[in-house]
Amino acid sequence: MDLLKELKKIEKEAEKELKELSSLDQLEELRIKYLGKKGAIQSIFSQMGKIAADKRPVVGKEANQLKAKIENWLNEEKEILEAEAAEARFKAEKIDVSLPGAEVKAGRQHPLSLITKELEDVFIGLGYTIAEGPEVESEYYNFEALNIPEHHPARDLQDTLYIDDHYLLRTHTSPVQIRTMEAQEPPVRIIAPGRVYRSDELDASHSPIFHQAEGLVIDKGISFSDLKGTIELIIEALFGEDRDVRFRPSYFPFTEPSAEVDVSCIVCGGEGCQLCSRTGWLEIMGAGMVHPNVLEISGYDSNYYSGYAFGVGLDRLALLKYGIDDIRVLYENDKRFLHQF
Amino acid sequence: MQISYNWLKRYIDIDFSPEDLSEKLTMAGLEVEALEYLAQGLDDIIIAQISEIKEHPNADKLQICYVKTEAGGEEIPVVTGAPNVAKGLKVPFAGVGRTLPGGMKIEEVELRGELSQGMICSKDELGLQEERAAGIMVLDSDAPLGFSFKKYMKLDDYIYKLDLTPNYARCLGMLGVAREIKSLYAPEKKLIKPPISFTEDQSEAHISEQVEIDIEAPELCPRYTARLVKDVEIKESPEWIQRRLKAAGIRPINNVVDITNFVLMEYNQPLHSFDYNKINDGKIIVRRAEKGEKITTLDEEQRLLDDEMLVIADPKEAIAVAGVMGGFESEVTSQTTDVLIESAYFNPVSVRKTAKKLAMHSDASHRFERGVDIEKAVEANNRACQLLEKCAGGRVVPGVIDEYPRQYEAAVIELDCERVNELLGVDLQESKIIEILKRLQFSVEKKEAELLVTVPSFRTDVSRGADLVEEIARVYGYNEIESSRPVSKQRGQRTAKQNFEKRVKELLNSGGLDEVITYSLQAKKSYQDLNLTEVEGFNQFVEIKNPLSAAFGILRTTLLPGLIDVLASNARRQGAEMAVFETGTVFRNVGANKRPIELNKLGGGLFGAENNLWQQDAPNFYQLKGVLEMLFEHLQLSDFHLEFAEARPYLHPGRKAELIIEGQKLGFIGEIHPQLAEKNDLPQGAAIFEMDLDKLFALSKAKSYHYQQITKYPVLDRDLAVVIKEEIAVGEILQAIKNAAGEMLKEIKLFDIYQGDQIKSGYKSAAFELKFQAEDRTLRDEEVNERFNKIVDHLSEQYSAEIRGN
Numbered sequence A: 001m002d003l004l005k006e007l008k009k010i011e012k013e014a015e016k017e018l019k020e021l022s023s024l025d026q027l028e029e030l031r032i033k034y035l036g037k038k039g040a041i042q043s044i045f046s047q048m049g050k051i052a053a054d055k056r057p058v059v060g061k062e063a064n065q066l067k068a069k070i071e072n073w074l075n076e077e078k079e080i081l082e083a084e085a086a087e088a089r090f091k092a093e094k095i096d097v098s099l100p101g102a103e104v105k106a107g108r109q110h111p112l113s114l115i116t117k118e119l120e121d122v123f124i125g126l127g128y129t130i131a132e133g134p135e136v137e138s139e140y141y142n143f144e145a146l147n148i149p150e151h152h153p154a155r156d157l158q159d160t161l162y163i164d165d166h167y168l169l170r171t172h173t174s175p176v177q178i179r180t181m182e183a184q185e186p187p188v189r190i191i192a193p194g195r196v197y198r199s200d201e202l203d204a205s206h207s208p209i210f211h212q213a214e215g216l217v218i219d220k221g222i223s224f225s226d227l228k229g230t231i232e233l234i235i236e237a238l239f240g241e242d243r244d245v246r247f248r249p250s251y252f253p254f255t256e257p258s259a260e261v262d263v264s265c266i267v268c269g270g271e272g273c274q275l276c277s278r279t280g281w282l283e284i285m286g287a288g289m290v291h292p293n294v295l296e297i298s299g300y301d302s303n304y305y306s307g308y309a310f311g312v313g314l315d316r317l318a319l320l321k322y323g324i325d326d327i328r329v330l331y332e333n334d335k336r337f338l339h340q341f
Numbered sequence B: 001m002q003i004s005y006n007w008l009k010r011y012i013d014i015d016f017s018p019e020d021l022s023e024k025l026t027m028a029g030l031e032v033e034a035l036e037y038l039a040q041g042l043d044d045i046i047i048a049q050i051s052e053i054k055e056h057p058n059a060d061k062l063q064i065c066y067v068k069t070e071a072g073g074e075e076i077p078v079v080t081g082a083p084n085v086a087k088g089l090k091v092p093f094a095g096v097g098r099t100l101p102g103g104m105k106i107e108e109v110e111l112r113g114e115l116s117q118g119m120i121c122s123k124d125e126l127g128l129q130e131e132r133a134a135g136i137m138v139l140d141s142d143a144p145l146g147f148s149f150k151k152y153m154k155l156d157d158y159i160y161k162l163d164l165t166p167n168y169a170r171c172l173g174m175l176g177v178a179r180e181i182k183s184l185y186a187p188e189k190k191l192i193k194p195p196i197s198f199t200e201d202q203s204e205a206h207i208s209e210q211v212e213i214d215i216e217a218p219e220l221c222p223r224y225t226a227r228l229v230k231d232v233e234i235k236e237s238p239e240w241i242q243r244r245l246k247a248a249g250i251r252p253i254n255n256v257v258d259i260t261n262f263v264l265m266e267y268n269q270p271l272h273s274f275d276y277n278k279i280n281d282g283k284i285i286v287r288r289a290e291k292g293e294k295i296t297t298l299d300e301e302q303r304l305l306d307d308e309m310l311v312i313a314d315p316k317e318a319i320a321v322a323g324v325m326g327g328f329e330s331e332v333t334s335q336t337t338d339v340l341i342e343s344a345y346f347n348p349v350s351v352r353k354t355a356k357k358l359a360m361h362s363d364a365s366h367r368f369e370r371g372v373d374i375e376k377a378v379e380a381n382n383r384a385c386q387l388l389e390k391c392a393g394g395r396v397v398p399g400v401i402d403e404y405p406r407q408y409e410a411a412v413i414e415l416d417c418e419r420v421n422e423l424l425g426v427d428l429q430e431s432k433i434i435e436i437l438k439r440l441q442f443s444v445e446k447k448e449a450e451l452l453v454t455v456p457s458f459r460t461d462v463s464r465g466a467d468l469v470e471e472i473a474r475v476y477g478y479n480e481i482e483s484s485r486p487v488s489k490q491r492g493q494r495t496a497k498q499n500f501e502k503r504v505k506e507l508l509n510s511g512g513l514d515e516v517i518t519y520s521l522q523a524k525k526s527y528q529d530l531n532l533t534e535v536e537g538f539n540q541f542v543e544i545k546n547p548l549s550a551a552f553g554i555l556r557t558t559l560l561p562g563l564i565d566v567l568a569s570n571a572r573r574q575g576a577e578m579a580v581f582e583t584g585t586v587f588r589n590v591g592a593n594k595r596p597i598e599l600n601k602l603g604g605g606l607f608g609a610e611n612n613l614w615q616q617d618a619p620n621f622y623q624l625k626g627v628l629e630m631l632f633e634h635l636q637l638s639d640f641h642l643e644f645a646e647a648r649p650y651l652h653p654g655r656k657a658e659l660i661i662e663g664q665k666l667g668f669i670g671e672i673h674p675q676l677a678e679k680n681d682l683p684q685g686a687a688i689f690e691m692d693l694d695k696l697f698a699l700s701k702a703k704s705y706h707y708q709q710i711t712k713y714p715v716l717d718r719d720l721a722v723v724i725k726e727e728i729a730v731g732e733i734l735q736a737i738k739n740a741a742g743e744m745l746k747e748i749k750l751f752d753i754y755q756g757d758q759i760k761s762g763y764k765s766a767a768f769e770l771k772f773q774a775e776d777r778t779l780r781d782e783e784v785n786e787r788f789n790k791i792v793d794h795l796s797e798q799y800s801a802e803i804r805g806n
């Protein structure tokens, strides 16, 4: 029996069969056929006893080499087949990435909330805290303590909705100034956003209910130039760096000096257009140095402390910033509107 | 307040362009609301004359006018339908190629076969009146042919509509505006004062022999001056006075009334003219009205007076409401010959109260309320006399009566220049501050380190240092002041409650609810429509005393009507689904003249959910409940359950519940009552909730994050399906399982509810997935089985539950 010849034969056969391989299953079959416990190579080893002892090492060596060789072949082939199988699988699993994603319904923030939060965050960054006050107010907080005596023409500046002889709906967020001063000692640094009411007929630019944010800073050495710098910063934060800002004399009973703040028109940039009534400017907020009468009525020493205050209409800010042309849209809550924010 | 550019130039010879002046006024604090050019679009209109008129051969109502624009010039045919054309009339004319104020260009046309080469204009076509004119505008016969129409009409003028704040009382007259411009922009110019000289008729007895003035209430009338002018001829005032008044928006009436208005506009001093012969005994008494006294005012309305009001009276009766409106009886009429001119100062608060009580706001009361220049009373009166002499042929009686019981005392303000600089953030020299104040006609004296500033009588708005600081800033220029920012020593932040509310909103957003903001003023009717008027709390309406309309008549007591309106209006617009929430204040009336309670509420609602969870056919309810469960879970409020609600008539009787968190009732959830949904255009099954946000905050405040070691031992799953009577709430079974299972049960989840063929009628099956786990060891099957059996025993004992598929 020539085992060496037998080995050669196995080798040839294996080589041939390997070439014809087409699947990993077949490969496993071949592995068993040649390398398995009852496989071809093993049968050579089991026949070793039948040959001459001096030939055994040679045959053993050859058989081992063949075993290694076949094993090598099988592994190489396996790698190739596996790669092919993977490729085929990936190809079969290809998807249409252009199909729409699963619908996730997250709700939207109301634009008024959005602008309020934006403003609050700017002021928090400047060291302000957020203050609040009731919407139903007394004459005292809404008018008298703000230096608006009962029979003063300044009362005409705001049409008031009354509840009875004592209470009214606050016409501005300014009462929060007084409530804050009553509750704490300087330094004061607050912003107070909130809902306010006026007896104004509802139309595209007026609403009996709207929102304001009041700012108040009181400390030793607060100046009009501090007020200017703060407001310029706010406008930059809300409307970007390209806006011009101007201050012009105005009148609020609770500030002196008082100023109206204009920003260069966000539509025409100052050329003049319909939005700005051809003036190139948009009135954006009122501001001023806290009137000494207001400081004194709340028990602050007006010779030692000074402060500034400002009030901005949040609805107007939202209209300008988001390009909305009718204030009523804010309160209609049309889903098609809400889902734009 | 409305002023004309040309008129202003009579008092100060400014050389600013009209547009430039507009900007300057606004920047001085006299906000220009509108600037109008009176001759807008009239450049092309010239004066022509109709030289001949012919009948139109083909149209009854049309005529052919031949006009010429220069003597001996060519005759231009114009076809017109105007009824008032006549040969020789001077008319405003626009030729071919010219443009009318509206922008229409005149073209050569044929009208029914006749050539027309221009247009004879009517007042409305020229923009001179709003309503349609009956015919063409006819000019005086001496109007110069071919001359510019706008120049001839003196329309080449600009009108400034000023929005004057109460502190600009001094600018309610032309002289005041001129003075303001001089102070701020043209200190080198001189103010041109109106002429006030006239001849007193020495043949007349001195006024003090003909008129007596008695001020009984000097606190309300510190000064009263009067002059008497006789033999005036009541007629139209001259064209120039009428033109000025029209420019100021005042309707011309007759020369006497026009002159008083003219002086009012010049001096900001309201005057009143009485028919002298109707004043009994020639005696004027300035007194408080008697309670219940009556007067018929100029507008022929009878007014009921009270003792807080000041009247001008003769010995018999009141003849004017002081500073507000004259009386009908003593009015100047076409028969009047002698007029008494009043120029006085009335107490601002008193005038304001009176005008308000009588609901009579006049040009006079507007000015007295804001304070006029008490020192100028006589000068204004003299100016009126000068004009009455010139334009009404009157003879001025010698002398003036000047009752001045409370002499004006100028306020003197101490001003610390250092403080001025500190407040403005500038560094002005004392000399600069003095210069500014002097420019504004304050007189300044130095007193040690301070300035003593005397306020001129026309500055009724200035009373303390801060007012002067504003004046200094105004002249220096607000925009010249450098910007700075105060250094903050504090940390900016939201309060815990504000952060909580922000978080709640963010969580609800992530749960798919859109934030809405609705009106807090509402109609009572919407509460009736929703059956809310009988509900305790919801019916504690705070009513508005002076509402704009019934739609804004009350303050909301709940967020419900607003939310339902949002859902309904979106449903009407064919929205298939909508999910919303709102946070906001609601108000509750707690009795007359008591401060209403303000509650901070969170509400929400949705319709259009599609997941028919648990086959209950209530997808909206369970969707909304799911959102709330998510919210509470995130807020670490695990002890939450719903309890079927007995009350709440606005909700579906079988689908309503109280929200119970940690044992407290915080609000409700449910489907809108089907009949109310129907009535309010709301889709059936829409779900809604409302709860108290402040209470929710109070409960969540105690919570904080604390890390729990993650258990590394395996989980053992068991499914449990029980058959129970259908009226038993699954939530109850769930709680019972938890109680019986003890700590070993880490999680329990309902995954199926079944009623049908395989279950006997009147029963339902509920299937739960249970997860058991121990913190300290691997649980053995036997342990879990033992516990599981305990649960089963408990359920069958307590609820006669049968275990399904066991």
Ligand SMILES: [Zn+2]
Pocket: A265, A266, A267, A268, A269, A270, A271, A272, A273, A274, A275, A276, A277, A278, A280, A281
């Ligand atoms: Zn613009």
